[in-house]
Amino acid sequence: MVSTETNPSPPPADNAPKFDIELEDVYKTLGQLKVLQGVSFQVRHGETFVMMGLSGTGKSVTLRHIVGLMQPDQGCVKVFGEDLSQLDEKTLKQIRLKIGYLFQSGALINWMTIRENIALPLYEHRPQLKEKEVQERVMEKLRLVNMTQAAEKYPSEISGGMKKRAALARSIILDPEIILYDEPTSGLDPIMGATIDDLVNDTRDALGVSQIVVTHDIGSAYRIADRIGLLFEGEIIALGTPDDIRNHSDPIVKQFVNGESEGPITEILEEKKRAAQNGAPKA
Numbered sequence: 001m002v003s004t005e006t007n008p009s010p011p012p013a014d015n016a017p018k019f020d021i022e023l024e025d026v027y028k029t030l031g032q033l034k035v036l037q038g039v040s041f042q043v044r045h046g047e048t049f050v051m052m053g054l055s056g057t058g059k060s061v062t063l064r065h066i067v068g069l070m071q072p073d074q075g076c077v078k079v080f081g082e083d084l085s086q087l088d089e090k091t092l093k094q095i096r097l098k099i100g101y102l103f104q105s106g107a108l109i110n111w112m113t114i115r116e117n118i119a120l121p122l123y124e125h126r127p128q129l130k131e132k133e134v135q136e137r138v139m140e141k142l143r144l145v146n147m148t149q150a151a152e153k154y155p156s157e158i159s160g161g162m163k164k165r166a167a168l169a170r171s172i173i174l175d176p177e178i179i180l181y182d183e184p185t186s187g188l189d190p191i192m193g194a195t196i197d198d199l200v201n202d203t204r205d206a207l208g209v210s211q212i213v214v215t216h217d218i219g220s221a222y223r224i225a226d227r228i229g230l231l232f233e234g235e236i237i238a239l240g241t242p243d244d245i246r247n248h249s250d251p252i253v254k255q256f257v258n259g260e261s262e263g264p265i266t267e268i269l270e271e272k273k274r275a276a277q278n279g280a281p282k283a
């Protein structure tokens, strides 16, 4: 951020919003399914962007594009201003190391303790660290997610919610500049969910990281989001602040936000089901 006191007339480029993540008209078909059909949004530096949408709409697929695990059929994904499709493997790897990714599945290694799981990225990517420093960093992150008591346990010995928190500690162990959380509060009790929400907010405030959080929990979205994007039928159909989304006039957005069982979304889905039963190609 340029201080206006020391530089009263900064060049316009410095005033332009800085985007850490940009998706421009991204299309992706997987098998027969057109999953993303023109997804566009940007994440500003230091903001928490919440992505919501029905199950199976492509939220996880979208996150995978941002770390370069999937490439768009059409359109462009930029991270820190770099078009990922133009980068060589080495540069892509460097960018990936600046991104913490909490996978929806957690993906802990079963034959390692929680402490070893969390230390692993440090051994791999910070070989210069002394063992004592590695352990200090691991304990710092375990404290953050309230998991110090489970450090010596194996993943099979802890609950689903604890696995989630351990995976979260691992995804932030390299102090990333971008954090992608794929459903960080699913399967957690409401108190622990709220603790994770606080953690997401604290991480943004303390470290100034840019974050995308995928969640089905609208309450959580309102607590953590600077902006919310709603993915539906392969596109972001609504994007705005929590207030914008809460007061949105579109009936589709309203049904989603209010979690109503009947409405335009149900009708669209039923129509698709009927079309599929009649042998029409999947849209």
Ligand SMILES: Nc1ncnc2c1ncn2[C@@H]1O[C@H](COP(=O)(O)OP(=O)(O)OP(=O)(O)O)[C@@H](O)[C@H]1O
Residues within 6 Å of the ligand: 030, 031, 033, 035, 053, 054, 055, 056, 057, 058, 059, 060, 061, 062, 104
């Ligand atoms: N590697 C893949 N190959 C084929 N199809 C895939 C692949 N990954 C995802 N899909 C399909 O793409 C669609 C979107 O999947 P995705 O996992 O992104 O959904 P989601 O929005 O994250 O859902 P949920 O809220 O249930 O996690 C689904 O129909 C899924 O089956």
Ligand SMILES: [Mg+2]
Residues within 6 Å of the ligand: 059, 060, 061, 104, 182
């Ligand atoms: Mg998902």
